[in-house]
Amino acid sequence: MPLTGSVDIPFTNSTKVANDAVETAENSEVLAFEARNKAEAAQAAANTALTSANGKNTNYYDKSPPENPKGGDLWFKPSDDGSVTPLQFNGTTWLSVTDAIAQAAKDIVDSWTAPDGTSMNGAKIDGASISEEKMKWSTHLIF
Structure with a gap:
């Protein structure tokens, strides 16, 4: 119902x-x-x-x-x-601070000279000429 x-x-x-x-x-x-x-x-x-x-x-x-x-x-x-x-x-x-930091880092790398007198200046490194003796930085190894 x-x-x-x-x-x-x-x-x-x-x-x-x-x-x-x-x-x-x-x-x-x-x-x-x-x-x-x-x-x-x-x-x-x-x-x-x-x-x-x-x-x-x-x-x-x-x-x-x-x-x-x-x-x-x-x-x-x-x-x-x-x-x-x-x-x-x-x-x-206004100048970008980031650009200034990147340029400063590039300037440091470009001006760096290896202990044997080889300058970086954006040049390529020949892997065949790298030896343990050339890798020494002062008295420490870089690797």
Whole structure:
């Protein structure tokens, strides 16, 4: 025998749950806004604190170029992919610090001279001419 009739379903609890969810979302938005303001204030304080002890150079962390930089200032420029490019102001323009480090390393290698007077200068090394005696650096072996 089929049942017929009506059922009174109370929506009071569902309405309360929905209202609580709206209130939680609004509170979260306020907290996120406050957190952003605190983060911006902390970044400003950090930029101030990062001024070097001698008061001459400053480190900057921002996507936009710093205003009124001084020669020697460092700018750590974040990219959208999460990487950071270190740049140094030379008084006129921002130069890549990474390029300067790579060039310094290349200059060292290019100027290196082996104990027997053989200079590297980007030349290829002939493996047939390498011996244990030629591998010695002062009194230590390089391998």
